Amino acid sequence: MDEDCAPCAPTRSIDRLLVVMARLRDPERGCSWDRAQSWATIAPYTIEEAYEVADAIARNDSGAVKDELGDLLFQVVFQSRIAEEDGHFDFETVADAAAEKMIRRHPHLFSDAQPTEAAAHLEAWEEIKARERAEAGGDGVLDGIARALPPMTRALKLQNRAARVGFDWDEPGAILDKLAEEAEEVAVEIRAGAPHDRVEDEIGDLMFVCVNLARKLAVDPDRALARANEKFERRFRHIERALRDEGRSPAVASLDEMEALWQAAKRLEPSGGGRGG
DSSP: OOSSSSOOOOSSSSHHHHHHHHHTTTTSSSHHHHHOOOOHHHHHHHHHHHHHHHHHHHTTOOHHHHHHHHHHHHHHHHHHHHHHHHHOHHHHHHHHHHHHHHHOOOOOHHHOOOOOOOHHHHHHHHHHHHHHHTTOOSSSSSTOOOSSSHHHHHHHHHHHHHHHTTTTTTHHHHHHHHHHHHHHHHHHHHHHOOOOHHHHHHHHHHHHHHHHHHHHTOOOOHHHHHHHHHHHHHHHHHHHHHHHHHHOOOOGGGGGHHHHHHHHHHHHSSSOSSOOO
16 A cells, blocks of 8 residues: 555545554654554553443444544554554454454354354354463463453453353352451451551452342443442432522532432432432
């Protein structure tokens, strides 16, 4: 591809994007900011763009989904360009590797294997991934789970992997007992005035068990927490509006006043729970 041609010259959109990226990284005529970036400095932007795609999908905003997918694709192109300049790989090899992986993991579509039901396909998918990890030199059950994942997502993946080899709770009630045990351990550390890192460890254990309970009940913990966040925001904004109508703000209201308004907000909804529910 001629990298000196105008960005509008290529006929395929992906080729045009690749030319734009090459121009941005041009050592002499490129953008100083883009030229200064590396895999490490770009990685946080890649993660951010992935979250923005998810947010647009959650809002069911097709226009935003299109825009955010474009931003995410640009991140892939950016990272691939840096790799190409360093002699590692380029965008074409990234795309080829993705295609080959999907073909390999869908033998019922791209070979003579028989079509499978969804559950059987998921099981076969995991078996293929396990074989790929072994071929890559990793033979541990937990190998391949990225450390950069959000902690809750990584906890869920760790637990799912362990459960597939039988390291799992028999039923949700046992997890509830463990949850109460972990909550008491947090309380013990607090009452003892334990160092911050000890309290942090115990709270981490408590949260890990919460994820396990959600998993066992087939509840997506990220979605459950997102719904709790929305609920809290909705009810707290009711408190703010009610106080604003009185010419006041939460900063000058008492906790009892705000609790009463919180309960009023709950009564306006189809169903309610405690302060966090």
